[in-house]
Amino acid sequence: xxxxxxxxxxxxxxxxxxxxxxxxxxxxxxxxxxxxxxxxxxxxxxxxxxxxxxxxxxxxxxxxxxxxxxxxxxxxxxxxxxxxxxxxxxxxxxxxxxxxxxxxxxxxxxxxxxxxxxxxxxxxxxxxxxxxxxxxxxxxxxxxxxxxxxxxxxxxxxxxxxxxxxxxxxxxxxxxxxxxxxxxxxxxxxxxxxxxxxxxxxxxxxxxxxxxxxxxxxxxxxxxxxxxxxxxxxxxxxxxxxxxxxxxxxxxxxxxxxxxxxxxxxxxxxxxxxxxxxxxxxxxxxxxxxxxxxxxxxxxxxxxxxxxxxxxxxxxxxxxxxxxxxxxxxxxxxxxxxxxxxxxxxxxxxxxxxx
Numbered sequence: 001x002x003x004x005x006x007x008x009x010x011x012x013x014x015x016x017x018x019x020x021x022x023x024x025x026x027x028x029x030x031x032x033x034x035x036x037x038x039x040x041x042x043x044x045x046x047x048x049x050x051x052x053x054x055x056x057x058x059x060x061x062x063x064x065x066x067x068x069x070x071x072x073x074x075x076x077x078x079x080x081x082x083x084x085x086x087x088x089x090x091x092x093x094x095x096x097x098x099x100x101x102x103x104x105x106x107x108x109x110x111x112x113x114x115x116x117x118x119x120x121x122x123x124x125x126x127x128x129x130x131x132x133x134x135x136x137x138x139x140x141x142x143x144x145x146x147x148x149x150x151x152x153x154x155x156x157x158x159x160x161x162x163x164x165x166x167x168x169x170x171x172x173x174x175x176x177x178x179x180x181x182x183x184x185x186x187x188x189x190x191x192x193x194x195x196x197x198x199x200x201x202x203x204x205x206x207x208x209x210x211x212x213x214x215x216x217x218x219x220x221x222x223x224x225x226x227x228x229x230x231x232x233x234x235x236x237x238x239x240x241x242x243x244x245x246x247x248x249x250x251x252x253x254x255x256x257x258x259x260x261x262x263x264x265x266x267x268x269x270x271x272x273x274x275x276x277x278x279x280x281x282x283x284x285x286x287x288x289x290x291x292x293x294x295x296x297x298x299x300x301x302x303x304x305x306x307x308x309x310x311x312x313x314x315x316x317x318x319x320x321x322x323x324x325x326x327x328x329x330x331x332x333x334x335x336x337x338x339x340x341x342x343x344x345x346x347x348x349x350x351x352x353x354x355x
Contacts, residue, residue: 006081010228021059021063024242024243025056028053028239034246038253049245051097052241052245053242056098063091082148083147084146084149084151091235092135092234093135100128100131102242102245103131105245106124107174109178120177127170131163131170138159141155141156157225164215164217164234165214168218175204195255195256199255217234217237
């Protein structure tokens with residue numbers, strides 16, 4: 001193999017990976033700015049977002065130093081291409097930190113959506129911890145023992161393959177479980193089902209890209225072990241985790257608004273007849289004396305009791321908006337509504353907060 005071909009497959013691949021990772025880092029910063037400007041999550045979630053963006057920044061600095069070391073500082077020195085610079089080994093650890101934070105957050109979501117199911121959450125947590133442990137072991141061993149790329153291929157090839165295999169398996173499993181939990185939560189009520197379908201798309205996207213890059217990195221290691229093609233994919237994996245997390249967090253308001261625009265309920269229309277009205281100040285205020293549509297937010301709680309079972313389950317309190325058409329200006333009283341209907345109950349709020 002000529003020197004030019006060797007550089008194309010090694011430093012050329014590393015340069016492409018660094019450039020793509022830099023572009024994805026810019027997207028991460030943009031999404032992080034949108035998140036901190038518009039979202040008002042708990043301190044834990046906001047701290048998580050700050051951590052993963054910080055890890056991405058440090059990781060970008062390390063891989064930029066790697067490429068600068070080989071292509072600028074040691075330009076024209078072929079002997080330097082056989083040595084492993086420290087930043088190329090340290091970046092693995094920060095990539096692992098980002099993946100661990102995002103996967104831990106998704107594992108927590110699975111815990112909530114599965115009603116604290118120990119078995120489902122335990123399997124996912126085991127894969128997440130196994131991947132993180134392998135990444136930390138890889139980074140520490142490499143920094144202590146590895147000096148040349150020959151050492152890297154001899155001592156850590158097996159561990160590198162293991163990291164990518166576990167990462168791909170973990171991402172696929174997380175996306176699959178989130179999809180299953182969201183789809184099995186459907187009630188047949190169009191508004192909630194629309195929101196669940198959109199959340200499912202984000203859940204699949206969260207694991208699809210990272211799994212694809214992990215598999216591509218794994219195939220590259222096995223098919224071309226003497227090149228840096230796998231590094232092209234590995235450099236970008238942390239950015240994909242961060243962008244997937246931020247995209248799902250920033251899309252929650254849009255998903256809720258999309259669900260609010262759906263006003264039909266499984267093909268049935270509910271009508272309310274009104275007589276005289278007494279206006280409770282906590283619900284409605286009128287700015288004019290003309291007829292208008294009134295949206296009332298109703299808290300509903302439905303308790304299902306079955307005689308053949310020894311326990312009862314109470315479904316969660318949810319909010320749903322229903323429009324009352326043709327109301328005259330005046331005061332509204334619940335006692336003046338003639339019709340009584342059964343109002344479907346939405347699934348637990350945890351389903352709509354899943355990402």
